[in-house]
Amino acid sequence: MSSRAHSLAARLFRRGFKTSAVRGAGGEAIALGPDAPVLVQLEQRTWAPLPVLASSQLPSSLPSPPPASVAVVRDAFASFDTPPRPLSSSVRVVAPGRAVLAASAARASTRLLADAYVYDASLGAYVLASSSQDLASYLSLAGVRDLRVAHDAGPASHGSTTLPLSQRAQASPRSLRQSTNHVLMVAPSAFAFNQQCAQDNTFMHSGAGSGLESVPEGLGSASIDDDHEATVGSQLTLPPSQLLTRRVLREYAGLYRELADVAGVRVSLLAHDASHGTPDAVFPNNWFSTHAAGEGSLGGGAGVQESTLVLYPMAHPNRRAERRADAREFLESLGYARVLDLSFAEAEDPCRAFEGTGVLVLDRLHGVAYVALSERADERTARE
Structure with missing residues (x-):
């Protein structure tokens, strides 16, 4: 450290x-x-x-x-x-x-x-x-x-x-980079359909009820091998929602493997509980971004003066709940002494949502931001 x-x-x-x-x-x-x-x-x-x-x-x-x-x-x-x-x-x-x-x-x-x-x-x-x-x-x-x-x-x-330990790739050192070799991810440990966001997100659909009733074919209540909870080879019968969560977690573990073991990316992995009420926690890029000192300095300006953590205003209450104290404290402990908190815009009527890199494309070298304006990307907030 x-x-x-x-x-x-x-x-x-x-x-x-x-x-x-x-x-x-x-x-x-x-x-x-x-x-x-x-x-x-x-x-x-x-x-x-x-x-x-x-x-x-x-x-x-x-x-x-x-x-x-x-x-x-x-x-x-x-x-x-x-x-x-x-x-x-x-x-x-x-x-x-x-x-x-x-x-x-x-x-x-x-x-x-x-x-x-x-x-x-x-x-x-x-x-x-x-x-x-x-x-x-x-x-x-x-x-x-x-x-x-x-x-x-x-x-x-x-x-x-x-045990054969993984061979991790080594990233090429660069003083200023457009991308990073360190990412924060949140495992879908409390995976669920987000009814709030489905109301105004055309990429989502609710199906019937909560969305967990509509389990993909072959994922009905069934017996699976799961040595998380019992000895290897024992059979456990799970309801569809729990079975779906476990399948999503296994697929997510595969993504983690490709990033950490194959590509050599440093991954800080968090998780979430059902009590958090954050079904979309797997998408943390919407509520925060990080900016290293010196970022944007190739654009002619001074650039970022101090390593900064930016917190964004979210459109829906259960997305705002993703800004958990433990997640924020972990991010701050990584060296982001300055926190730019824009979440105050949530209290305005209407809410001036601006959901991070879900609506932003950043040229980190030259200090240029491209924004797709929408109900999740308020123009006034973007200009501020």
Whole structure:
């Protein structure tokens, strides 16, 4: 983490950031070995990486004294209503430098991700160093030299083979870029049809009722193999809506694989809960954009002076709810010290919606923005 990002994380911690409500005491902790990071599963599922993790939020089983680094393991591709997989059923340390990973934790569609933290003595807390890293890759970097994947239902030293870690492409370094090699994504963990947006979006149609009743052919209530929730090979019967959500998540995991494993893109992965009431959370580009210092400087002007996070006014209430405190805090912790909040335009009558890069095409090098005016792209807001 850069010094600027670290100072932002510290500021969030000292002001009592919203995600500090995450409970401690419960959960699991697995030490990888002497002087090695400790894997942690929190008692409560988090929907975004926490910028700062207080010791009180960690499991009571954490070794004492506090380790120098921990990694919070997340089940990022599980639906919101899926019971958590016990960490001890997904990874087992056989000896220092040797571990076995369950097949479900290594498979692309059901992999686990790790958010890495380092202890900051000045805060008395753990500060986020990296997020959304494939658990197998993290274990390798953390000093596990012999990492194997089990073929049976749970981790074991027998019936396993060496796990081939993904080969990640390296992006060419450039000082100013039109595009990025770091993206934020939100897994469709609470996938649903958005009735509010369907009222004025010609690209959507509601079908019958909520839209989840209209399940594609072959996706009716059926039995599937799902080692998220039970041992490999067991059969689970799910209602159509849950089955559809799980299918969407598996397809989304395939997209993540193409970006992270094949193209070498750095992906920060968030998720959402049904209680958030955000069926379109998978499209975060509508409610925010990020701008690095120096952006637009080739256009003759001064360009962006300070790394900036822009928040946009959204047309519908359940899209506005996507600007969750935990998501904002995570974005700020990445180094965006300046926040330009345009969401005040939502309170005007009529709402002056301007939905981010859903309506904007940005020439980031020259500081030019192209806008398609519509009920989701207010002209006055665009000119301001």
